[in-house]
Amino acid sequence: MRPHLRLCTAAPLIVACLFCLALIKTHAEFHSPWGLTSDTSESAVPGPQLKAQLNHHIVTLVENVTFDPYHYVSVGEVRRISNAQEGYHMSGYFDKSPWSADGSKLLYQRMEFYDRGMSAADVLQIGIMNMASPKGPQLEFLANTTAWNFQQGTMLQWLGWSDSVIIFNSRIAHNKFVGVMYDIVHRREVATLPLPFYSINYNGTIAVSLNFARLYVARPDYGYAVDEAIQAEEKAKKCPDDDGVWVMMDIRDTANVKPRLVVSIQKAFEAASQEGLKDPFTQQEYGGVFRNLDPRDIQRECLHWVNHAQLNREGTKVLFLYRVGHCKYWRGFKTFVFTVDVATGELWRVPLTHGSHHDFGWDDNLISCDGSGYYHAKFKTFAVPLRRPEDVARGGDGHCSFAPTSNQFILSDTYPRPIPGFHAPARTLFTWDLVRNRTTIVGYYSPVSEGKHGTTRVDLHPRWSRDGRYVCFDSTHEGLGRQVYVAKVYSKALVRPGVDVVTRPPRKFFLDLGARTGDSVEKMLIKPHTDYSDYIIHAFECNPENMPLVRSGLDRLKAEYKLHPENVVLVEAAAWIQKGTLSFHMDTRTAGNDGQPGKTGGSLFDSPHARGSVVTVPSVDFSEYLESTVQYIDHVICKIDIEGAEYELLAHIIRRGSIILCDVIMIEWHSRFRTEWKGWDAEFEAMMEQLHIPVIKIG
Ligand SMILES: *[C@@H]1O[C@H](CO)[C@@H](O)[C@H](O)[C@H]1NC(C)=O
Ligand SMILES: *[C@@H]1O[C@H](CO)[C@@H](O)[C@H](O)[C@H]1NC(C)=O
Numbered sequence: 001m002r003p004h005l006r007l008c009t010a011a012p013l014i015v016a017c018l019f020c021l022a023l024i025k026t027h028a029e030f031h032s033p034w035g036l037t038s039d040t041s042e043s044a045v046p047g048p049q050l051k052a053q054l055n056h057h058i059v060t061l062v063e064n065v066t067f068d069p070y071h072y073v074s075v076g077e078v079r080r081i082s083n084a085q086e087g088y089h090m091s092g093y094f095d096k097s098p099w100s101a102d103g104s105k106l107l108y109q110r111m112e113f114y115d116r117g118m119s120a121a122d123v124l125q126i127g128i129m130n131m132a133s134p135k136g137p138q139l140e141f142l143a144n145t146t147a148w149n150f151q152q153g154t155m156l157q158w159l160g161w162s163d164s165v166i167i168f169n170s171r172i173a174h175n176k177f178v179g180v181m182y183d184i185v186h187r188r189e190v191a192t193l194p195l196p197f198y199s200i201n202y203n204g205t206i207a208v209s210l211n212f213a214r215l216y217v218a219r220p221d222y223g224y225a226v227d228e229a230i231q232a233e234e235k236a237k238k239c240p241d242d243d244g245v246w247v248m249m250d251i252r253d254t255a256n257v258k259p260r261l262v263v264s265i266q267k268a269f270e271a272a273s274q275e276g277l278k279d280p281f282t283q284q285e286y287g288g289v290f291r292n293l294d295p296r297d298i299q300r301e302c303l304h305w306v307n308h309a310q311l312n313r314e315g316t317k318v319l320f321l322y323r324v325g326h327c328k329y330w331r332g333f334k335t336f337v338f339t340v341d342v343a344t345g346e347l348w349r350v351p352l353t354h355g356s357h358h359d360f361g362w363d364d365n366l367i368s369c370d371g372s373g374y375y376h377a378k379f380k381t382f383a384v385p386l387r388r389p390e391d392v393a394r395g396g397d398g399h400c401s402f403a404p405t406s407n408q409f410i411l412s413d414t415y416p417r418p419i420p421g422f423h424a425p426a427r428t429l430f431t432w433d434l435v436r437n438r439t440t441i442v443g444y445y446s447p448v449s450e451g452k453h454g455t456t457r458v459d460l461h462p463r464w465s466r467d468g469r470y471v472c473f474d475s476t477h478e479g480l481g482r483q484v485y486v487a488k489v490y491s492k493a494l495v496r497p498g499v500d501v502v503t504r505p506p507r508k509f510f511l512d513l514g515a516r517t518g519d520s521v522e523k524m525l526i527k528p529h530t531d532y533s534d535y536i537i538h539a540f541e542c543n544p545e546n547m548p549l550v551r552s553g554l555d556r557l558k559a560e561y562k563l564h565p566e567n568v569v570l571v572e573a574a575a576w577i578q579k580g581t582l583s584f585h586m587d588t589r590t591a592g593n594d595g596q597p598g599k600t601g602g603s604l605f606d607s608p609h610a611r612g613s614v615v616t617v618p619s620v621d622f623s624e625y626l627e628s629t630v631q632y633i634d635h636v637i638c639k640i641d642i643e644g645a646e647y648e649l650l651a652h653i654i655r656r657g658s659i660i661l662c663d664v665i666m667i668e669w670h671s672r673f674r675t676e677w678k679g680w681d682a683e684f685e686a687m688m689e690q691l692h693i694p695v696i697k698i699g
């Protein structure tokens, strides 16, 4: 037996009291914001009645988190949404969502051919599938552009959180491109940006631009077709200092937009040639260096360019590939991955990765994937390889992205490869849950007639819906040419349509119930989570003997791990089902059960380590605390090691509905001390499974 009697629990008085309330049948009603109505007299006495009550609440809560007003398909289903009789279709690149913020409309594009290179005259049509129409799903094509390519289309996307304004690139003269904002309700262009854009921040206020003519020369699949003269001009400029990653601020004030060069191609080249073997901030090795080549030869002889410039969601950093090639030193080209600060122009080269595809999550967290694997990194803070739970992505690169509101989920794919038992080499589409350490295969898709040249290949380029439940991808597997498909990958929404609007980064919380000396913060948050410094920590402790230890313990963690002082909150009270005071039986031992000074005992229950004197401690209503502290879109880890009080506490937060605010529950069960709750560990786990809340057992 390993008793961890850390938390204070309720006095038997309270249990007895709930009981008498039930007996005198006071029917005071409680209405939670989740549509649950419960009788406050409902007792927490374990038994069939409680089980039925809680399961009834779970059904309501599951309905709430799985509510889907624009049902495209069911979980596990894949549906083609483009009409194959009307042409060939694509959705766009994997780093942007084609869904409108409310989830009702999906953008996509139509072309007349898909298996040969395009010219400056070839038209791409811009369309919308409207699921909210009273007449049923409506497909409409609204505008045309000749600024596009087969890999990324025309950068088509919604402007920030708008459900009515979209933005795409357009050709206004033979070799001149711009970004266009288009109002789909009034069917007209509403504004023009001086340069074509490559990416936009989540709020739709800042844009990044690259030179698409230069991209056409370096990699035709990512540029826009231009004539020979322009191509020759670009080829002549080997390593320009007046071109690179451009930023346009305040793009809604279109009359005053002045593009600014944030980093030139030459500056990126210089940074790439000067570096050592290791990143000075993370001490991690770089994915590759120029090694024995003389940088002056490379500068003079090779073509240098930048690509995949993704603005972070906040609009403060750009993640991009600096590439060099078209010379005798490499067969293809060499890639370096950089992040640049939009305000200062400061560069940070991302270590470990060789660079191929990437995506920014919130808080400067990024994911980069290439032939050598998947990496998670944060600007000047850390870089770590992500270990794949299964071999789905072995042998390769993929198009990887973080879910719109949570770095817990990754969506990615593979290039075509042999699949055991499958008729032909296929691309694999999968989701990856980092908390459960589980990948889920959405499907295998074999390419059919994708043209002779690599430039017309149809990568799946999977894209998330804003609520994190759907993915949209392009594929030729049906033999109908390139078409657009939608699959549902989760039934629970990360953002509930019509309820939550993500205009700010979702926050990350670690709620530590039974904090003891702060040791669990270090063990369960800091050690296993590289992004721990993004977390807001609320530590609950009520054992008076532990109080000085937890205060100094948290101070030590703040100093040692450079945690923001405001992000560490100590709540000197028991997390319980109501605000008030409780009787707490002290632990009589001189040390914790691990030999450390923090007391691990103390409780109200009949436990061998709670036979000391009885003291009075404050308690808080944890459900109220949750509701006033976090929101549904936040990523919340609830760590519960509260010495047997977990049963009443869970019953309480299920009744109140606030349990759905926890995204992960880490728990130590104590039914060994609370024999009346025997068998309930599995009951509660099943309820949490229904709510799609992963349960991690600790202790
Ligand atoms: C789910 O709960 C929220 C409150 O958190 C409420 O606004 C919303 O209407 C509920 N949705 C459904 C479908 O019950
Ligand atoms: C777009 O081009 C298609 C054919 O390429 C044409 O039928 C359609 O009328 C054009 N639409 C607009 C809005 O110009």
Ligand SMILES: *[C@@H]1O[C@H](CO)[C@@H](O)[C@H](O)[C@H]1NC(C)=O
Residues within 6 Å of the ligand: 202, 203, 313, 314, 315, 503, 504, 505
């Ligand atoms: C988006 O804009 C809103 C309103 O100006 C602001 O409060 C919010 O912080 C912005 N969000 C991001 C991620 O920049």
Ligand SMILES: *[C@@H]1O[C@H](CO)[C@@H](O)[C@H](O)[C@H]1NC(C)=O
Residues within 6 Å of the ligand: 387, 388, 389, 390, 437
């Ligand atoms: C995830 O599971 C794989 C085995 O499938 C294992 O090798 C890896 O260590 C696990 N990762 C974590 C973080 O537990």
